Amino acid sequence: MTDGDHPVDDALRQVAGQPVPSETERQLGVDQLAAAIAAEQANTHDHRRGRMVLWAAALIVILAGIGIAVEALRPTAVEAAIGEIAAAAEEADPLEIPAGEYAYTRTDLTGLAIVPAEALTDNESGHEFLAYLLPAVRETWMSENGTVQIRTTNQTPAFFTTEDETAYYQNGLDQLDAIGVPTIFTTTDGLDEEDWPTDENELDAAIRIQMTGDRELPETVEYLDVALDILTNPLTTPGLRAATLRLIAALPDLETVTTPARSRSSAFAIEYEDDGIQTEQTFTLDPDGYLLEHRIDSLEPDPRYGIPADTTIYDAQYDRPALVTGLNYDG
Amino acid sequence: MIDDGRSDAEIIRSSLTDPAEFSGIFERHHSAVFRFIARRIGRQEAADLAADVFVKAFTLRNRYDLDRPSCLPWLFAIAGNVVGDRMRWLRRRDWSSLPSGRFHDSFVIADADDRLVAARVGRRLNEALGRLSDVDRETLLLFAFDGLSYSEVGRVLGIPPGTVGSRISRARHLILEAIPDLEQITSEVPTEEDGP
Numbered sequence: 065m066t067d068g069d070h071p072v073d074d075a076l077r078q079v080a081g082q083p084v085p086s087e088t089e090r091q092l093g094v095d096q097l098a099a100a101i102a103a104e105q106a107n108t109h110d111h112r113r114g115r116m117v118l119w120a121a122a123l124i125v126i127l128a129g130i131g132i133a134v135e136a137l138r139p140t141a142v143e144a145a146i147g148e149i150a151a152a153a154e155e156a157d158p159l160e161i162p163a164g165e166y167a168y169t170r171t172d173l174t175g176l177a178i179v180p181a182e183a184l185t186d187n188e189s190g191h192e193f194l195a196y197l198l199p200a201v202r203e204t205w206m207s208e209n210g211t212v213q214i215r216t217t218n219q220t221p222a223f224f225t226t227e228d229e230t231a232y233y234q235n236g237l238d239q240l241d242a243i244g245v246p247t248i249f250t251t252t253d254g255l256d257e258e259d260w261p262t263d264e265n266e267l268d269a270a271i272r273i274q275m276t277g278d279r280e281l282p283e284t285v286e287y288l289d290v291a292l293d294i295l296t297n298p299l300t301t302p303g304l305r306a307a308t309l310r311l312i313a314a315l316p317d318l319e320t321v322t323t324p325a326r327s328r329s330s331a332f333a334i335e336y337e338d339d340g341i342q343t344e345q346t347f348t349l350d351p352d353g354y355l356l357e358h359r360i361d362s363l364e365p366d367p368r369y370g371i372p373a374d375t376t377i378y379d380a381q382y383d384r385p386a387l388v389t390g391l392n393y394d395g
Numbered sequence: 396m397i398d399d400g401r402s403d404a405e406i407i408r409s410s411l412t413d414p415a416e417f418s419g420i421f422e423r424h425h426s427a428v429f430r431f432i433a434r435r436i437g438r439q440e441a442a443d444l445a446a447d448v449f450v451k452a453f454t455l456r457n458r459y460d461l462d463r464p465s466c467l468p469w470l471f472a473i474a475g476n477v478v479g480d481r482m483r484w485l486r487r488r489d490w491s492s493l494p495s496g497r498f499h500d501s502f503v504i505a506d507a508d509d510r511l512v513a514a515r516v517g518r519r520l521n522e523a524l525g526r527l528s529d530v531d532r533e534t535l536l537l538f539a540f541d542g543l544s545y546s547e548v549g550r551v552l553g554i555p556p557g558t559v560g561s562r563i564s565r566a567r568h569l570i571l572e573a574i575p576d577l578e579q580i581t582s583e584v585p586t587e588e589d590g591p
Contacts, residue, residue, distance in 0.1 A: 070539075070567055071571070071577055071578045072535070072539070072566075072567040072570045072571060072577065073535075073538070073539035073567075075520060075577055076520065076535075076536070076539045076540060077539060077540065079517040079520055082430065083429065083430050083433040083434065083438055083441070084426060084429075084430075085425065085426060085429040085441070085442060085445070088442075089429065089441070089442035089445075090425060090429075090442075092442045092443065092446050093421060093425055093429075093442070093445050093446040093449055094418075094421065095446075096446040096447075096449070096450050097417070097418065097421050097446070097449045097450060097453060098418075100450045100453050100454065101414045101415055101417060101418070101453065104414045104453075105414055105415075
């Protein structure tokens, strides 16, 4: 008996079979490896770009007298990655709500709540404001005939200091926040949604009209505030989703973020200064262009609110919409 | 499989300057890595975990020993870690507590009666494997399932080829002790060649 035909080995091979990956299973690996390769190429490109920028700066100094400028190079990894997602989004099936059913979405939110200290009767924190992180679960049911129900349930807040926590409860803010008590908003008129065009030029113009522009934030940040809202609407059509993604892809200063290897999602970020505080905004897309997460991190301490460095001050995690038959779905 | 005359090591060397070259490693070995994982943890997890393996390998490729022409043992070593992490995550430390479908979902068997025979054999083999030590079991599986040579198994597990041989002998002996009629019951399981 040789090593190759031992009955134990034969039996193991016989019962285990020869599993062969399907094309879909193979493609998953192709996509993830391609993303990893693209991310490394982008980094390499950035390094090369850094060296080129030095040379470009020197050239500008030398050639400034004759008015020759060097156009900054733009990384293309973000455009390529979001462009690929946009292509998939365009091919995805639209969400159609059958009669008697609802499009159900759930969002797990955490937001920074700020109360001016002067509004408090009892405050030993010494801060000008009482700041805390208020988590909430927001569920939305949308019917095909315009009925919308939104149920929001605030969760127990998180505090940056024990003094803040004491002040919060001493001032009865938990009652105002209705912690653990669902608040329900219902309308039969549908939500007052913008009728966004799907033509990219028209959509770009429509988004810019909606940008607030009053906080002196980079254009990309202002633009994202509006564009990501379009992506969160479960009834956004594949064409509108794809057009929105292509416009996002063209925004300056976005960077790719490494996501866990098993994840099929893609994350992008922009770092900027918000009122003197270094801040990072990150958004995560699934392969069909649905927004999975939108997060804002305060990278530096913010003494006004007592917020330490590297604090997530806003986080919204979105579930993909699902069709349900009742208004009390808890799944 | 892509065979352009280059060894795996040559492709990996090229990928150090041109990362896209690493796709060649994927094309060559994805099926084998997928099979390795599917046989150990089930088909449902295999696609995700196989993708993980190649991303990890890509990230770690600058540490690859370029004197080794074939990188399959290296990929299996990474796959072993990925599967191990996943199994720990799933809190399925006990091999025998894995779902019995772990082996069965790969069957290519003609009809219901044949599936019952195969399931019975698979269950007894599963139980016998569960009684082996982790190291003996993995050594046997790398050799019998994955078709690695003694020296390649040794590279995956970091042990000398002689130790591989003694572990395989011990594992086979223990399985035959547990299933003395293994040859007889295995002969009842139809093969793919038997056809429907």
